[in-house]
Amino acid sequence: MTEGDDEKKVLALLREKLLKEASSSGALAHTPEPWEISNHPLYLHHSDQPGAILVSQSLAEDNYMQWSQSMAMALQIKNKIGFINGTSQRPTEDQADERQQWDRCDILGKTWLGASMSNPIAKSVMHCKSARAVWLELQERFMQSNTVQLFNIENEIHGCEQGTDSVTTFFTKLKALWDERDALCDLSPCACEEGGKLCEYVKNKKTMKFLMGLNENYAQIRGTIVAIEPLPVVNKAYSMVLRHEKQAEAAMGSKQGVQQQEAAAFTVRGSDRDNSRDNGRSNSRAESAEGSKPKYEKCNKSHLTENYRQHLKCTFCG
Template sequence: MSEPWENSNHPLFIHHSDQPGAVLVAQPLVEDNYTTWAQSMSMTLMIKNKKGFIDGTIQRSTQRVEEQLQWDRCNTLVKTWLLGSMSKEISNSIIHCKTARGMWQELQERFSHTNTVQLFHIENAIHDCKQGTSSVTSFFTKLKSLWNEKDVLCEIPPCICEVSKEIKAYMDTQKTMKFLMGLNDNYATIRSSIVNMESFPIVNQAYSMALRQEKQAELSTGKAMAQPEATAFAMRRGNRENEDGEGAVRCEKCNKTNHSTKNCRAHLKCTFCNSRHHTFEYCRRRKAIMGDGQGSSKANNAVSFNDKKETAMNFPF
């Protein structure tokens, strides 16, 4: 006959992956993170079906010895998980506790006094939280994170009475008011519209409306900036053409004012002298060299002609 705790859904069931001393949370318990650590550890033990060992809902049997031994095994396993998820100094001070429930209660008593200090800082941060240079999304995310931390420290017991519904509605209204007051002045229109609504929206709805206005403002700003940039470019081009005097023509290739772009010679290069601003046809150096060569040839021809003439005159007949 099988035991009931051999069923995987039984709280006394131990899976083969449930190793002693395993670290179940990302950040170990230190002096200033008890609230977040306790919340993370509670969720992890809930998944492993062992949360009853810290909240006292799973009691040790007083009848069957086998069940008592299985409960002791599970209790010791949870204790090792708690000890492995805290600093060495804290674990050394509570290792003497006999049950996981007693260990959990001692941690609550030790660190509960810090909740008041943390609550004061959170309330102060919520009061000073403004949009400033942040976007609507960044501002809302920061404010939402502070509210979540406050809710963990000031958890209201669950209740189904009518008064609890009124209290929740009041708290939701306060959150929406705080969000609207933290927005910048350019959201005054949407702020007035939300305040004057007959059915006051919750904070998520108010955030959606403010985000919609932010996106519309970004589109309008983008269109408004496109036209001034084009106008500024045209003005810079006009100023560049007329900066040396009214009516002066400026070349767009070499940026000079003594000629137009059509008549610019900056790209010309002579194949004879390798100089710029002219071609082979108009090269002055080539013409000068060719002119000296023609003069020398004429002089030589004149000398030769005179020599021949003298020789002919002196020939004896």
């Protein structure tokens, strides 16, 4: 056996010894827990701080629908939506580590909800046992006024008209009311034939409401859209009306430009006539003044007395 073989054998024995020591002391790499993976619902990032404000608008007495939608989207991004909708259940006692991790995430969700409420509301739900309990408490408390809110929204939609607003402002206002109403009703789409007919009716109703709210300046384009079969959806109708508005503004701008040019030309012509008239008046006044002066027989001219005899010459000396 050569010296090199002895060295390899010693290194192999040393490696085997080190592996045994590492195995017995637990120094080998451990298998990661499921919640240590970033897409797991129980995963906690270092930026997930207690009491963080996830939405810009705090919950008050009159904005529950907007707040709940914003909060649900924020929790969905954080992968914690299951803690309020009930899809994430607390692990059993025999899963001690996962149960502890779930409790941490649930408490974190409660702090997020509390930080996004007004102080009186936050105090009233502080003793709820879970984030799900807080969510249900708020839902039961504030969803009771849905009928009144729906009535007010429908009343606003009924009275919504363009008035002095632009087409874009009017459409944006009307669409915001429609979206708020749809969120209150929370109707699920139906795949049956009757459901399709109902959906088509609702779309046509929105288009008609938009067209009826326009000013009389848009009567022509409104009649054009209504004559289209089938009736365009409201977004398409808005696009057509907006294009008509831009064309009308461009035509009005061109007309005003021509009128301004004509007005400028008229002003110049009028100024020339005034100058000519003034010059004529000046000449007339000069001639009148000249004619009113006495003329002398010798020269038949009007001049001062001291200049009267300047035209005379001496016959002797020339």
